[in-house]
Amino acid sequence: MGRVVSVSQPLLFVSVCAVGLSACGGLNHQKIAESIQQDITTNGGTSVKSVTCPRGIEPEAGKSFECVGAMDNGYTFTITVQQKDTNGNVTWDVPHAKGLVHIPKLESAIQTALETEIGVRPSIACGGIYKAVKPGEGFECRIVYKTTKAPAKPKNASKGKPTKPAPVIQVTQTEKVNVTTDSDGNITWQRIPPNLAKTTAMANGS
Numbered sequence: 001m002g003r004v005v006s007v008s009q010p011l012l013f014v015s016v017c018a019v020g021l022s023a024c025g026g027l028n029h030q031k032i033a034e035s036i037q038q039d040i041t042t043n044g045g046t047s048v049k050s051v052t053c054p055r056g057i058e059p060e061a062g063k064s065f066e067c068v069g070a071m072d073n074g075y076t077f078t079i080t081v082q083q084k085d086t087n088g089n090v091t092w093d094v095p096h097a098k099g100l101v102h103i104p105k106l107e108s109a110i111q112t113a114l115e116t117e118i119g120v121r122p123s124i125a126c127g128g129i130y131k132a133v134k135p136g137e138g139f140e141c142r143i144v145y146k147t148t149k150a151p152a153k154p155k156n157a158s159k160g161k162p163t164k165p166a167p168v169i170q171v172t173q174t175e176k177v178n179v180t181t182d183s184d185g186n187i188t189w190q191r192i193p194p195n196l197a198k199t200t201a202m203a204n205g206s
Contacts (some may be wrong), residue, residue, distance in 0.1 A: 027088060029053040033067060036079060036092055040069070040100075043129035048072075048100065051079065059086040067092070071099050073134065075185075094130075098185035101131045110141065110177060110189055117191075120145050126179070138180035143191070147173045 033051040040048045053067035060083060067079040077097035081090050096102055107124045115121040122145035133139060149169040179189045 026055075027057040027059055027083075027090070029055050029057060032081060032090060032092075036067060036069070036081075036094070040094060040130050044103075044127075044131050048132075053081070059083060059088065061085045069094070069097070071097070073099050075099055096185070096187070098135055098181075099132060101133050101179075101181070101187065103127065103129055103131055106179070106187065106189075107141070110143070114143065114145075114191065118145060118147075120147070124177070126177075133181055135181050135183045135185060138178060141177040141179060141189070143175050143177055145173050146170055 030053070033053040036053075037048055037051040040051075048069055049072045050070045051067055052070075054065060057065050062083065064080055064082045067081055069077050069079055071077075075098040077095055077100070079092050079094050081092045083090050094100075094102065096105070103126045107126055111121055111124055114124075122143040124141055124143045126139070126141035131139065147170070149171050173194075175194060176192045177189050178192060179187060181187050
């Protein structure tokens with residue numbers, strides 16, 4: 001059976017932007033909010049309805065503040081914005097939230113767990129950077145990795161006569177991972193090996 005692993009801890013994806021200063025000398029809070037919303041929407045998180053950032057933030061390198069994102073489904077989440085300098089250059093971390101999955105961090109978490117399980121670090125593709133997923137729904141990821149296969153024994157091998165060992169064959173293995181979310185926004189995933197997928201398909205067809 002595929003192993004189920006919970007990924008309920010915050011998943012972060014850092015974006016960088018130069019938003020400049022407002023006419024009053026403080027940070028341009030409206031432009032920061034628009035940039036964050038555009039970043040999420042452009043990269044797949046279409047359920048983000050709005051982003052609001054506080055007014056009157058003075059530019060100070062190393063200081064951070066928080067903006068709030070609102071989803072179409074009514075959920076809100078906090079976005080930490082870090083000032084890189086006093087010229088309006090900032091970065092932001094958008095946390096994993098209900099209805100919004102951050103694909104790069106999810107892919108990394110799955111890769112790390114599977115590396116321990118199968119012995120190699122697979123490549124994984126879940127699609128995009130942000131994915132809007134309603135609580136209770138899910139999606140599929142695809143994993144690919146190299147594995148070894150024992151060579152077939154020569155048919156014409158003479159009994160009792162030593163034969164030169166055949167080289168180990170390296171093959172490419174492709175599998176699927178089912179990712180699901182619950183009503184609290186927690187994420188779980190389950191690896192579906194090809195042999196299990198075939199067994200399930202046969203059972204469903206009987």
